[in-house]
Each structure stands twice: as structure tokens, then as C-alpha cells.
Amino acid sequence: MTITIDKIALFLGIVLMLIGLYGAFSLKSIIRIILSLSIFDTGINVLIVSLGYLKGRTAPIIDGDKVTVENIFNVAIDPVPQALVLTAIVIGFGVTALMLVYALKLYQSKKTLDINQFSDLKW
């Protein structure tokens, strides 16, 4: 396995996903589980952005210097994954905020954040 310069972001995204997955399954504190899920989310976002990368190209912003209206076709990368990831980040923020508020409510009800204490739905 060789990690070339254009695959670093892809590799990083996968590593972040693995860290997040391991944390979400192994940790006991609810806050830490939420953090792990957040890291997993970030990993997916990095992975999607890296899929839009093209070798030696730059951001799709017309600045009149390096990228102009004439040559944007040949020097700019794929803008679609970036637009999609912007959506994904905002949704991720909303989900994380909701999870944190639920954690706050759970703490108020039992005065603990240990996931093993919340076994009411277990049978």
C-alpha cells in the first residue's frame, strides 16, 4: 500500500472513521460516545471531499489570476462534493447538538453519564 500525495486526504478520512467507530463502541461515557460519532462524521466528510480532488488542480473559485473564466475547466477541481459536504456538515451539527441536549436530559434524570446505567430498554 503506497500513500501518494493525492490520496492523503482519503487515507486520513478512513483513519478518522475507524477511530470514531472504535470510540463509539468501546467507550462508556455518553459525552465521549457523542464525540466519537462526531469524529466519525468528520472522517466521512474528509473522505467525500477527497473524492473530488484532481491531481495538480486548485479550488473552483474564479480569482482572475490563476483561475479565470476561460481556463476554469482545466485548472479547477470538482465542486459538487464540496457543496454536498457543506450540507452534511450542517446536518451533522444539528444532530450533534440534539445528542448533547439528550445527554444533558439523561444526566438530569439519573445524575450519571455511564451508558451501562441506562438499561431501561434492555430485556
Add this chain to the structure above:
Amino acid sequence: MRNSFLIILIAAFAWFMYDIFSEYQTQEQLNKTAAYYNSNEPSEAGAANVVTAIVVTYRGLDTLGEVTVLFLATLIIGFILKNKAEKIIDSKYKTSEILETGAKVLVPGSLILGVYIFINGHLTPGGGFQGGAVIGSAIVLLLLADPNKIVSHKLMNFIESTSGFFYVVIGILGLIIAGGFLDNRIFPLGKLGSLISAGAIPLIYSFIGLKVGAEISGIVNNINETELTDKL
């Protein structure tokens, strides 16, 4: 038992991802969708930042849905953390001198930076969501420095609902004047790269920025007030 199962699961996932990683080849050419956006966007939408044009114009309905999801999250958080009306002032939440002074210096600057980011969303990397997040972080700093500070819920709700309302109004104007819902050509496109250009994109992104900023501040404010009333 439980741990070995976890390790097997992680290893399986890693193997699955390794397969994708080793097979993946970086593309040499843009695919058809990206080529269309990159070559036609400057003449169709007139924004210097192609990503902004996609988010606000081509996929404008998507962004409206996204803002709605964020609004719903705020609404549910406000519903779960039903606060008592009055806020209890407690002097034991005194924070350090450095934080208070730093907040006094940094909060106005952060607010202006947020406004700058969402006004220039069609020219630079940035936009409504990013600018809104910066405004939200300014409110976080304000509340960290002084947890007893009262940030008006009414003002936040007013900013949020009016900007959401005008966002939809601009969308419907596009339906009447220009080619479709959320079409940005209701105003002239202007010169590419200048501040007032790209039709309605700066206006829409400013409304999104105000809305997101108000929503994030509202969430933080709600959590902060619950913390205060809960501990007493």
C-alpha cells in the same frame, strides 16, 4: 468476548475500506456534472465561487431543506429544555478576569468577521453557514465570559423567522420574475468578482447567515440557561 467482537468488527470495516482505498485512482478529467458546473456557472449564475452557486442556486431547494432541518433541531432543543421564564442571577459563576477582558475585545470583532464572511460568500471560500457559525461562536464566547448575561430569546427568534421568511420570498420572486424557484437572476448578474454581483446570491446567503447565526446562538443560550437553573 465483547472486546474481541469489537476488534473483529473494526478489522472487517478496515479491510472493506482498504479495498476501496487501494483500488481508488484519482481522476484526470472532470466528470460530466462537474464539467457542466465549472464551464457554465460563470455565465449562468455569475458567482466567482462555483461551490456557492451550486449551494444557493442550482441546489437551492436542497439548501432550503437544510435550513429547515437546522430550524427543526433548534425547535426540538427549545422544546426539550423548557426553561423557566426568569433567569436566576448567581454571583458564584464568576469567571476569570482574562476571559472577561478577552471577550470584550473579541466578541465585536468576531461578529464583524461573521458578517464579512457571509456577505463575501459568492467571492471567497465562505458563506452563510460558515459566517453563521462564526457569529454563533461569538455568542458562545460572550456566554463563557459571563454566564449570567441575558441574550434575548425574542430578538433571536425575530431575526431567525424574518430572515427565513425573506429567504422564501426571494425564492418565490424568482418563480415570478426569473426562470424558477430560487433563481438568482431576479437582479442583474453584474460584473463577475465584484461585491454586488451574482444576482440574489449575496442577499440569500446573508439571510442564511443571519438565520444560522441566530439558530446556533439560540441553541447555546438554551443550554446555558438550563445549566444555570438546574444547579440551584
